[in-house]
Structure formats: structure tokens, C-alpha cells
Amino acid sequence: MDIGTGLVAIGAGLAVGLAALGSGLAQARIGAAAIGAIAEKPELTGRAILLVAIPETLVILGFAVAAMTIVLL
Amino acid sequence: MLTPMTRVRMIGPKSALVQAIEELHTLGIVHLDVAGAASDSALDSVPEDHRRDRHRDELSLLLVELDALLSLVPATDRPAAVAGDHVPGSIDASAMRAAIAPTVHEVEERVRELEELEAEAVVLPRYVQPLRQLLPLVPWLADLSDRELALLRLDTAALVLNLDDDTVVSLLRAELEVELGERFELVATPVDESTVGCVLVFPHDAGDSVHGLLGREHVRHVALPTRYSQLSLRGAVEAMEERERLLPAAIQGAEEAVRELVVPHAAEWQLYRTAAAAELEQLEAIGLLRMTDRAYVMEGWWPRSQGGTLREELDRRLDGQVAIEESKPARVDSRVPVLLHNVRLARPFEALVEFLDVPRSASLDPSLVMCLFLPLMFGIMVGDVGYGVILLFLGLYARRRFARSAPVLRDISFVLVFGAAWSLVFGVLFGEFFGDVGKRIVGYDWAVWMYRPGAEALEPLLLFAIAIGIVHVVLGIVLGMWQAARFREPRTLLDRLGTLLVLIGLFTVAGVAADQLPEGAMTPAVALAVVGLVLVLSLHGAMGLVMGPLELLGTLGNILSYLRLAAVGLASAYLAIVANELALAGPIWLGIIVGTFFHTLNLALAGFSPMVQALRLHYVECFSKFFEGGGTPFHPFGERQTMGAETPRAVEQST
Structure with missing residues (x-):
């Protein structure tokens, strides 16, 4: 494996990893608030899952960048 | 898809009102709504009736008691739903409460015992842990009982200090020296990462000043439960450890006692509950009606596809003493209740849609x-x-x-x-x-x-x-x-x-x-x-x-x-x-x-x-492109409900 391939791999890893970190931070806050809301009103469970899942798009975009890095470079 | 609904208006003589309510309740297919427009001055609300209100309060109380009792019945022993319809006034709620009263008192007693045991199981380790660690520090004190300490004119106090820093114990010692001079003994040992346990021995006559000091400094004093307070420190720890060993079996026994008491009555309570709930629902429905001098007016919704059958059935049950008027709602009418009804394969997905929200009436069912x-x-x-x-x-x-x-x-x-x-x-x-x-x-x-x-x-x-x-x-x-x-x-x-x-x-x-x-x-x-x-x-x-x-x-x-x-x-x-x-x-x-x-x-x-x-x-x-929530779910009057279990939808029963 040459150094270029290694750098591509590191870049792809960073793209997913940093996006996951951001997503996790957002989900931690949303999740805590969502659990509080569900405790008060259990019928909000569906919407709570929806809200918790929204920041995951960041990781998916990170994954898209990582995949493009691997496929195109 | 959303089941198309029809607005139904039923008009009948006042004398047949009770029968009409009961028959509608038995049918379990009409979603009742407030009758008449607010501007319709020819229609009056049902007049207040204190006797009816009192009866409703009694039924509500009975239901609360029955729900509390049935919640003690394990799920595996819980009886199935019982269909029941009763004419308003036919249930004697007071008699029912009197019938369950002796068992209620006994159940309350057993539940109280169980709760005390459970509370003891939670609290006991909090006493045992610090005292067990303090025993080796005061061997000369450990075997003296309260009575023997009193003869020596000495008092003891077990303390728990939240350890914000290492100087807390020395600060307390300094404060005690100011109050008592040399006339006390204080030993301390760490209990866990954030607390320190202490035993303080002081002259009996200095009790007031010591307790005053501890109160001012917000020091938590571990007061032993009364049953251990007369024992020596070592004796109390041994007795508490023995009690800790015995508690799980005692709790299990108490749970079994509660179960043995409630299970034989569960079917009877479920029957009472069904009857009381049915009657309460019928009484509450009266609030949605409107009246003229001689007639009642009820309004609601039913599935359009079943209109003909329901009309005939209601007419037959009420001996023709009801005029039924059906009307198609406007294209967009937020009052229309929503009932999802899909092909068999898609039906399990309805729960997942409702998990998000009930679709708005006339919107798309995804x-x-x-x-x-x-x-x-x-x-x-x-x-x-x-x-x-x-x-x-x-x-x-x-x-x-x-x-x-x-x-x-x-x-x-x-x-x-x-x-x-x-x-x-x-x-x-x-x-x-x-x-x-x-x-x-x-x-x-x-x-x-x-x-x-x-x-x-x-x-x-x-x-x-x-x-x-x-x-x-x-x-x-x-x-x-x-x-x-x-x-x-x-x-x-x-x-x-x-x-x-x-x-x-x-x-x-x-x-x-x-x-x-x-x-x-x-x-x-x-x-x-x-x-x-x-x-x-x-x-x-x-x-x-x-x-x-x-x-x-x-x-x-x-x-x-x-x-x-x-x-x-x-x-x-x-x-x-x-x-x-x-x-x-x-x-x-x-x-x-x-x-x-x-x-x-x-x-x-x-x-x-x-x-x-x-x-x-x-x-x-996907749903963000078309889904509109906020619909009112279709709840037919008389929908069967039982404690702890959902029952089939009325419409599923009739289709």
C-alpha cells in the first residue's frame, strides 16, 4: 500500500468519524430532551424517534464523502 | 386508506333516550360528537342533574379503585375482557364498593406490608455499610448497648459527611473542641468516594449543644431504626445483616400473599369494571346530546359503507322510535374522525403510521x-x-x-x-x-x-x-x-x-x-x-x-x-x-x-x-412531502376496553 492510498483511507475515516462525532453530540442533547418529553407524553414516542434520527444525516453525508473519496481518488 | 365517514343525526322522543343510549353503546359503531350547531337556539343542553352527577362521581371512584386492584393482578392471571352494557342508573356503585370493601382493606394491609419491606430493603444497606466500616475503629464502644452507655453518662452519634475536601473532618473536630473542649471522641473512615462515616462519643449532658452544632453545620446524623437503637453497635450491625439476608424471602412471601388475595377476585372485579365503565361512558355521552321539550338529538359519525345496515339495525332495536338523518361531510372537515382501513397485508403498518400521528381527515393514509x-x-x-x-x-x-x-x-x-x-x-x-x-x-x-x-x-x-x-x-x-x-x-x-x-x-x-x-x-x-x-x-x-x-x-x-x-x-x-x-x-x-x-x-x-x-x-x-397529521382518531361509543389489554376494534368486529 503506497502513502497516497493510506492518506485516502485516513481522509475517508475522518469524513465518517468527525461527522459521527457531530451527530452523536447533537443526538445526545436531542435524546435527553426527547426522553423527558416521552416521560410526560408517551404518545410523542414516534415524533421523538424522528427528532433523534434527524442528525444522523450528518453521518450519512460523511459516509457519502468517504465513499466518493475511495471510489473517485 | 381512510374510511369514508357519514355524519349521522338521530332524533327520538325523550322517553326513549335511555334505550337509545344503551343500544348505541351495545352497537359500538358510532363516534359521538357534540350535537347541533352552537347557533341552533331551538336545541338546549341536557339540564343539570345533581343525582346523575353524584352517580357519575361514584362510578369514577369505583373505577379508580377497581383499576388499582386489577393492576395488582399478574398479567398471566388477568381475566379477558367482558362485554357489558347497562342502562344508566341500573348499577348501584355504592353496593359494588361495599362488596369489594372487605377485600380492599385486606389488600391495602398486605400492600402496605409489602411496601414497608421493600422500603426496608432499600434503606437497610445505607445504615449497614458505614456502621460496618466504623466497628473496627471503636472496639471499646462496639459492644456497649445504649443502656450501658447511659450508665457511663455517654451518648454516641453516627454521622455521614459529604466529602467535599479532606479538611471537613478536621473542621468538625475544631468546632467540637470549641463546644466541648477535650470531652469527646471522634473517629472517621471513608465509606465510599464521596462520603466519610464518623462515630462521635460525647458526655450525655452535652447532648443539646452537640446536636445544635450538627444541625448548624448540616451534618447528616444516621439515626438507627428503633428496633436496633437499644442494641450495641456490633449487635445492631449483626442484626441488620441478618435482616438483610431474610428480606428477599420476606418480600417474596408478601408478594405471594397479595397475589393469593387478588387473583380469586380478579374475574369478579373485571366484571364490575366493565359494567361501571360502560355506565360511566353512557352517562358522559349525555353531555353531548341536545334536547327540545319532547325530543333528544344525538349526532355522530359512522363508516359510510355500513350506513344502510346500521340504520336498519338501529331502527329495529329502537322499535322505529328514531329518525336517522345521514349527511356527507364537506371535502375538508376537521371534525371527521379518522379510521384507517387497509388491505390485510398493509394493516399492521397502520400502527406505525399512528406511531407518528393520526392522518388528518380526508388526507392520504401512507x-x-x-x-x-x-x-x-x-x-x-x-x-x-x-x-x-x-x-x-x-x-x-x-x-x-x-x-x-x-x-x-x-x-x-x-x-x-x-x-x-x-x-x-x-x-x-x-x-x-x-x-x-x-x-x-x-x-x-x-x-x-x-x-x-x-x-x-x-x-x-x-x-x-x-x-x-x-x-x-x-x-x-x-x-x-x-x-x-x-x-x-x-x-x-x-x-x-x-x-x-x-x-x-x-x-x-x-x-x-x-x-x-x-x-x-x-x-x-x-x-x-x-x-x-x-x-x-x-x-x-x-x-x-x-x-x-x-x-x-x-x-x-x-x-x-x-x-x-x-x-x-x-x-x-x-x-x-x-x-x-x-x-x-x-x-x-x-x-x-x-x-x-x-x-x-x-x-x-x-x-x-x-x-x-x-x-x-x-x-x-417521504412523509414530509405529503403527510398531514392532527386527525381525530375514530373512537366508537361503547368501544370495549379492559384494564391492561386492548380489545379488537368495533369496526373489525362488524366487518
Whole structure:
């Protein structure tokens, strides 16, 4: 494996990893608030899952960048 | 789809009101609504009746008591629902309360005992732990009882200090020296990371000043329960440790005693509850009625398809003493209750739609869209024959297990069965059986389409995920256009149309750029995109230049979000391969343990994560294009309900 391939791999890893970190931070806050809301009103469970899942798009975009890095470079 | 509803107005003589209410309750098919328009001055509300109000209060109280009693009955011993209808006034709530009273008192006594034991089990370790650690520090004191200490004119206090810093104990010692001089003994030991336990011995006559000091300094004084207070320190610790050992058996015995007391009465209580609930519901329905001098007026909703049958049935039951008037509601009428009713295969998905919200009346019911796409997406993500087979059996077992007790779980397990079936299909397409176990066994790549973890599979997999996203989002936009046309909302319709044109234009341009479409398609594609963009921008007025592109970017983001189908699937496939590699790294017995552990972990993730991701893709990416929530669920008057279990819907009973 040459150094270029290694750098591509590191870049792809960073793209997913940093996006996951951001997503996790957002989900931690949303999740805590969502659990509080569900405790008060259990019928909000569906919407709570929806809200918790929204920041995951960041990781998916990170994954898209990582995949493009691997496929195109 | 949403069941079409008819507005029903029933008019009958006042003298037949009680019979009419009971018959409607027995039928269990009319969703009652407030009768008459507010402006209709010919109709009056039912006059206040203190006797009726008192009876309603008694029934409410009885229901609360019965619910509390039935909640003590273990789920396995809980009786099934009992259908019951009673004419208002026919139940003597006081007599029922008197009948259950002796058992209630006995149950209260037993429950109190049980709660005391449970509280003791929680509290006792908090006393034992610090005292046990203090014993070795004061051996000369440990064997002296309270009486012996009193003879010596000495008092003791066990203290717990929150250890903010190491100087707390020395500060307390300094304070005590100021108060008592040399006339005290203080020993301390750490109990855990944040607290220190202390024993303080001081002269009996200095008791007031010591307790005053401790109060001022907010020092927690561990007062022993009275049953241990007369014992020596060592004796108290031994007695408490012995009690700790005996408590689990005592709690189990108390629980058994409660169970033995309530189970024989459960069927009787359930019968009372059903009768009381039915009567309370009938009494509350009176508040929705309107009256004239001689007639009552009731209004509500029933499914249009059953109107004829219900009309005849009601007429027969009330001996023709009711005039029934049916009217079709306006196209958009927020009062219309919503009842989802789909083809058999799509019915389990109704619970998942309602999980988000009840669709607004006259809007689209997305259950069928979910039925088509959710299991497919689940299957794409799991995509493994081995996991698919296990999930299929788990789903079938859960469906059987929760068939009667938990309808929502039964529906979700049915969705799991669907998803597992698609997992088998994609497992064959991807050539995966517990990751690469199948490939290792047969010795070649048996994938019908492509081996997913392979390097060359990444690009087609991403394109496949995007393609699914385009179909799903475009379907959502088209449904949104159809709904906007139905609700006569031209702006929404044009907005959706503009978004659709931009998407078609952009993807055609991408197809031409990737040499997948002829070059001649480029000009019409660009034209479509520009027309769509202008349409979207112009609809947002002055803010269009900002809002329009943002909305289009959001839609593109929605489509890119479907890349998670590939991402979650690849993660699952790679975890399975890692499990196999680790399993082969050591001796065979260790390999079996490690492999089983990782595959079980992957299976647990496969059962949960793809379901949540597929739900999210529906709720956020697709439903946002057309779904309108906020509907009023259809609750027929007389719908059977029982404590702790849901009962079949009235409509399902009658269809």
C-alpha cells in the first residue's frame, strides 16, 4: 500500500468519524430532551424517534464523502 | 386508506333516550360528537342533574379503585375482557364498593406490608455499610448497648459527611473542641468516594449543644431504626445483616400473599369494571346530546359503507322510535374522525403510521406506501440469508406470542416477518450467509447480483440506494401533488410540481454526464430544471431567492439520506466478516464463543437499527412531502376496553 492510498483511507475515516462525532453530540442533547418529553407524553414516542434520527444525516453525508473519496481518488 | 365517514343525526322522543343510549353503546359503531350547531337556539343542553352527577362521581371512584386492584393482578392471571352494557342508573356503585370493601382493606394491609419491606430493603444497606466500616475503629464502644452507655453518662452519634475536601473532618473536630473542649471522641473512615462515616462519643449532658452544632453545620446524623437503637453497635450491625439476608424471602412471601388475595377476585372485579365503565361512558355521552321539550338529538359519525345496515339495525332495536338523518361531510372537515382501513397485508403498518400521528381527515393514509417500501428497505440493509432466517423465526414467534395480549407488538412483529423475507431475497442477491460464512463453505462467490462487501460493489450499491431514494421521494412528491389538488391548494401543488421538475432535470443532466442518456436530452433537462426552479422561487414571494434553493437543497438532501441503506448494510456485513475472522483466529472452542457473541450482537443490531432507519426514511424523507397529521382518531361509543389489554376494534368486529 503506497502513502497516497493510506492518506485516502485516513481522509475517508475522518469524513465518517468527525461527522459521527457531530451527530452523536447533537443526538445526545436531542435524546435527553426527547426522553423527558416521552416521560410526560408517551404518545410523542414516534415524533421523538424522528427528532433523534434527524442528525444522523450528518453521518450519512460523511459516509457519502468517504465513499466518493475511495471510489473517485 | 381512510374510511369514508357519514355524519349521522338521530332524533327520538325523550322517553326513549335511555334505550337509545344503551343500544348505541351495545352497537359500538358510532363516534359521538357534540350535537347541533352552537347557533341552533331551538336545541338546549341536557339540564343539570345533581343525582346523575353524584352517580357519575361514584362510578369514577369505583373505577379508580377497581383499576388499582386489577393492576395488582399478574398479567398471566388477568381475566379477558367482558362485554357489558347497562342502562344508566341500573348499577348501584355504592353496593359494588361495599362488596369489594372487605377485600380492599385486606389488600391495602398486605400492600402496605409489602411496601414497608421493600422500603426496608432499600434503606437497610445505607445504615449497614458505614456502621460496618466504623466497628473496627471503636472496639471499646462496639459492644456497649445504649443502656450501658447511659450508665457511663455517654451518648454516641453516627454521622455521614459529604466529602467535599479532606479538611471537613478536621473542621468538625475544631468546632467540637470549641463546644466541648477535650470531652469527646471522634473517629472517621471513608465509606465510599464521596462520603466519610464518623462515630462521635460525647458526655450525655452535652447532648443539646452537640446536636445544635450538627444541625448548624448540616451534618447528616444516621439515626438507627428503633428496633436496633437499644442494641450495641456490633449487635445492631449483626442484626441488620441478618435482616438483610431474610428480606428477599420476606418480600417474596408478601408478594405471594397479595397475589393469593387478588387473583380469586380478579374475574369478579373485571366484571364490575366493565359494567361501571360502560355506565360511566353512557352517562358522559349525555353531555353531548341536545334536547327540545319532547325530543333528544344525538349526532355522530359512522363508516359510510355500513350506513344502510346500521340504520336498519338501529331502527329495529329502537322499535322505529328514531329518525336517522345521514349527511356527507364537506371535502375538508376537521371534525371527521379518522379510521384507517387497509388491505390485510398493509394493516399492521397502520400502527406505525399512528406511531407518528393520526392522518388528518380526508388526507392520504401512507400505510400502503409503508407496506411496500419499509420491509424492502429493511431487507436491503440486513441482506443476509442467515440473519434473515433467524429474524423470520423470531418475528413469527413474536407474532404468535403477542397475538392477543399486545396488538401493537403483534403488528410490529408482522412487519419484522415482512422485512426478514426481503432480507432472504437480498441475502441471495448479495451472496451473504452470516457474512462470508456461505462463501467460505461453498468456496466461491454465489451472489446472484454482487457480493456486497467486495470493493467493486461499493459504487453500484450507492447508486442502488440513491435510486431507491429517488423513487421513494418522487412518490412522496407525486402523492403530495395529488393531495394538494384534492384539497384545492394550488400553491402547494405548483411548489411540488416545481420541485419535481427540478429533480427530473437534474437527474437527467447527471445521466447525460455519466453517458447513460443520449446527449440530446441535455437541453430539455436543463429547460425543465430552470422552469421548475423559477416556479419554486416565484411561489415564495420576496423570500423566494432564499427559501426556494433551500427547499430544493433539502429535497436533494432527502434523496442523499437514502445512502444509509448502503451504509448500514455495509456496516452489518463487515461486522459479520469481522466476527468470522475473529472466530478463526484462535482455538475452535474460543472461535465458537467469539463468533456466536459477535453474530448475536450483529443480529440484535440488525433487528433494531434497520427498522429505525427505515422508519426515519419514511417519516422524514417521504412523509414530509405529503403527510398531514392532527386527525381525530375514530373512537366508537361503547368501544370495549379492559384494564391492561386492548380489545379488537368495533369496526373489525362488524366487518
